[in-house]
Amino acid sequence: MTKIVYQGRSYERRDDETVLRCLLRNDVRAPYSCESGACQSCTMQATKGVIPSSAQEDLKETQKVLGYFKPCVCKPEGDLEVVALDDAHQQKQQLTVVEKSFLNDEILRLRLSCDESFKYHAGQFINLFKDDLIRSYSLASLPDSESMLELHIKRVPMGVVSNWLCDDVQVGDPLSVAGPLGECFYHETENEEGLLAVGTGSGLAPLWGIVRDALTHDCDKTIILCHGGVTPELLYYVDELRELEGAHDNFTYYPCVSTGDGSDLPDGFSLGFPNDVAFSKQPVLSKWQVFLCGHPDMVNNTKRKAFLMGAALKDIHADPFLAASRA
Numbered sequence: 001m002t003k004i005v006y007q008g009r010s011y012e013r014r015d016d017e018t019v020l021r022c023l024l025r026n027d028v029r030a031p032y033s034c035e036s037g038a039c040q041s042c043t044m045q046a047t048k049g050v051i052p053s054s055a056q057e058d059l060k061e062t063q064k065v066l067g068y069f070k071p072c073v074c075k076p077e078g079d080l081e082v083v084a085l086d087d088a089h090q091q092k093q094q095l096t097v098v099e100k101s102f103l104n105d106e107i108l109r110l111r112l113s114c115d116e117s118f119k120y121h122a123g124q125f126i127n128l129f130k131d132d133l134i135r136s137y138s139l140a141s142l143p144d145s146e147s148m149l150e151l152h153i154k155r156v157p158m159g160v161v162s163n164w165l166c167d168d169v170q171v172g173d174p175l176s177v178a179g180p181l182g183e184c185f186y187h188e189t190e191n192e193e194g195l196l197a198v199g200t201g202s203g204l205a206p207l208w209g210i211v212r213d214a215l216t217h218d219c220d221k222t223i224i225l226c227h228g229g230v231t232p233e234l235l236y237y238v239d240e241l242r243e244l245e246g247a248h249d250n251f252t253y254y255p256c257v258s259t260g261d262g263s264d265l266p267d268g269f270s271l272g273f274p275n276d277v278a279f280s281k282q283p284v285l286s287k288w289q290v291f292l293c294g295h296p297d298m299v300n301n302t303k304r305k306a307f308l309m310g311a312a313l314k315d316i317h318a319d320p321f322l323a324a325s326r327a
């Protein structure tokens with residue numbers, strides 16, 4: 001057993017328990033969401049003790065130096081003294097909803113006001129707060145040419161935050177957000193051969209940003225985007241993506257439908273899961289950058305397969321849309 005000192009109070013940490021679980025077991029109201037190291041909403045600062053490097057993965061170098069770490073994946077060898085981050089350190093701010101519309105029966109598009117002081121890369125995500133709850137949403141907008149943030153939110157049955165955003169939040173309402181966060185964005189790499197982007201459902205959000213970001217920065221390599229839905233109606237931005245395809249010879253878009261036998265598939269749609277369609281179109285991924293977003297199973301399985309097909313791990317950028325864990 002080791003000791004965790006949080007905001008001056010000491011708690012015994014059981015063997016194999018994370019710092020976060022230890023605090024929650026002791027009724028400490030610590031913020032968290034994914035509980036798997038992805039969303040950074042639980043980030044705290046250690047003021048004494050040794051932080052395992054795995055608890056600082058994906059944090060900025062400056063944050064690591066300051067002792068920031070993710071308690072949800074932290075199992076220290078010895079005692080640790082930690083403090084919560086205040087709103088300023090979390091970079092929490094209020095943004096106003098300026099547009100609200102549905103892209104299909106289950107996906108809401110929210111646009112939030114933002115000025116140029118909000119610096120981000122297309123494809124990163126923000127954390128959005130509803131009282132004590134925190135949920136991550138990816139940015140679909142382009143930082144340089146669009147003066148608002150765009151989010152695509154899938155309505156999840158019984159989902160607390162997605163249904164609140166779909167039903168209750170209105171244009172003009174302020175939303176509390178922190179970020180930007182995450183590493184899922186495009187930057188040109190040496191000798192890159194192409195970009196493969198695969199997403200399901202609202203997983204198109206970051207890819208819509210990433211693909212347009214690459215094209216606006218004159219990327220002339222082959223870019224393939226495969227977006228999957230259960231039915232054609234559950235895909236969205238089909239016309240916009242076809243228009244983009246028409247305007248750029250190096251960009252190909254495959255809308256993919258995973259159910260049916262294909263007999264009533266509309267023209268231009270592919271039958272199958274987007275990851276299978278992607279690999280059939282591009283079976284060799286050496287020197288390709290791969291972007292995977294959406295359903296966690298799809299993302300994690302495709303990540304493994306992309307590696308086996310030649311993509312370097314450093315060139316595979318993945319955001320599994322993990323659900324928040326329960327206390």
Ligand SMILES: Cc1cc2nc3c(=O)[nH]c(=O)nc-3n(C[C@H](O)[C@H](O)[C@H](O)COP(=O)(O)OP(=O)(O)OC[C@H]3O[C@@H](n4cnc5c(N)ncnc54)[C@H](O)[C@@H]3O)c2cc1C
Binds near residue numbers: 135136154155
């Ligand atoms: C890095 C990151 C980026 C994300 N980006 C986006 C995004 O751009 N758009 C988006 O829509 N979501 C995104 N998510 C998921 C999002 O953060 C929430 O998990 C999601 O909106 C559900 O929240 P909720 O409060 O409505 O559901 P909850 O109240 O948390 O969950 C209710 C129930 O639904 C289940 N559930 C949760 N999510 C799903 C799901 N997707 N499908 C089926 N069942 C589910 C839960 O296990 C639970 O049983 C992202 C997640 C991460 C970690």
Ligand code: FES
Binds near residue numbers: 033034
């Ligand atoms: S990173 Fe810790 S809760 Fe998501």
